[in-house]
């Protein structure tokens with residue numbers, strides 16, 4: 001996978017200037033994060049109130065979101081988990097699916113809930129959670145603080161959980177929270193062609209994604225979005241006398257499990273500027289077109305079978321042994337790609353490759369504005385959401401030189 005050249009360069013400059021995320025020292029980093037938040041909330045169609053933390057990847061995005069979820073559902077039953085911990089806390093039910101990504105379990109471990117707090121409900125053959133099974137499990141946990149983890153973009157099949165039905169069920173539960181793992185699939189919301197698969201997305205409470213997947217920025221770039229900013233901050237914010245807090249602006253460390261960290265927002269900002277709204281949609285659609293073409297060509301090849309519905313960018317292929325093979329052919333449940341993957345005769349082709357860029361941008365400018373910081377000024381006009389919107393439409397840096 002090629003990374004976005006603009007993002008690489010901006011990342012390099014951010015590192016070279018030792019830009020970090022502490023607002024009092026370097027407000028540019030905080031301001032860039034705030035701008036990226038506004039752009040992405042708009043691009044993905046998330047609620048306006050949503051806050052965001054820049055983390056290392058999908059693992060920590062899931063962890064941050066589920067930490068906020070744990071904080072909120074326990075607060076509703078009078079328990080402040082940030083202050084009191086979990087040892088005498090009311091039980092938190094976690095409902096996942098058979099196809100939930102392993103990093104959600106990683107998050108449950110880190111958050112002291114543990115693997116066994118999660119009940120996995122069944123999925124259909126494409127790995128989509130069965131809404132009826134979820135309904136039953138929610139009933140089993142009536143009244144209990146409950147976190148439901150859905151996903152958009154199954155890592156094997158690319159499928160989407162039926163979010164509209166799931167969100168409705170979680171809303172009907174007395175104390176529920178819906179988290180959506182959209183490590184790569186959330187970017188489909190940027191495409192008019194694929195957005196329909198994410199109907200109901202704005203009915204969730206938190207969303208995890210990676211900028212180092214579809215947006216192609218360098219690794220170390222996860223994004224944790226949480227609708228309830230108070231719960232997000234309650235789970236993550238901590239301060240100390242030596243830290244100068246900003247009374248008006250974002251302090252980036254209040255939204256993430258990390259404290260000191262690189263100024264991750266610059267690379268994402270650069271990629272969004274470089275691609276613009278249309279460029280991101282085009283990137284998603286081009287990858288999906290390639291995936292469909294892959295599937296078509298592979299289907300025509302002898303002994304090759306595409307075993308998933310190619311709804312996004314994932315093509316799951318089976319290479320079948322010829323009949324009469326001395327080792328024989330075992331019959332497998334044709335719906336279970338997991339069983340086949342376990343036998344090792346499946347190949348998941350992750351097709352997220354961007355169009356090779358011969359005209360990759362080399363010269364990058366962050367615009368200069370008047371005010372407190374050199375890269376983006378305090379009174380930055382970009383901060384007004386209406387202007388942001390049109391800026392995202394227009395955004396596409398002009399190439400100032402070329403690399404081959």
Ligand SMILES: Cc1ncc(COP(=O)(O)O)c(C=O)c1O
Pocket residue numbers: 056057058059060101103151153154155181182183184210222
């Ligand atoms: C659905 C899903 N969730 C989480 C992750 C983990 O992301 P990361 O490797 O950035 O931690 C992945 C990785 O592919 C994924 O596909």
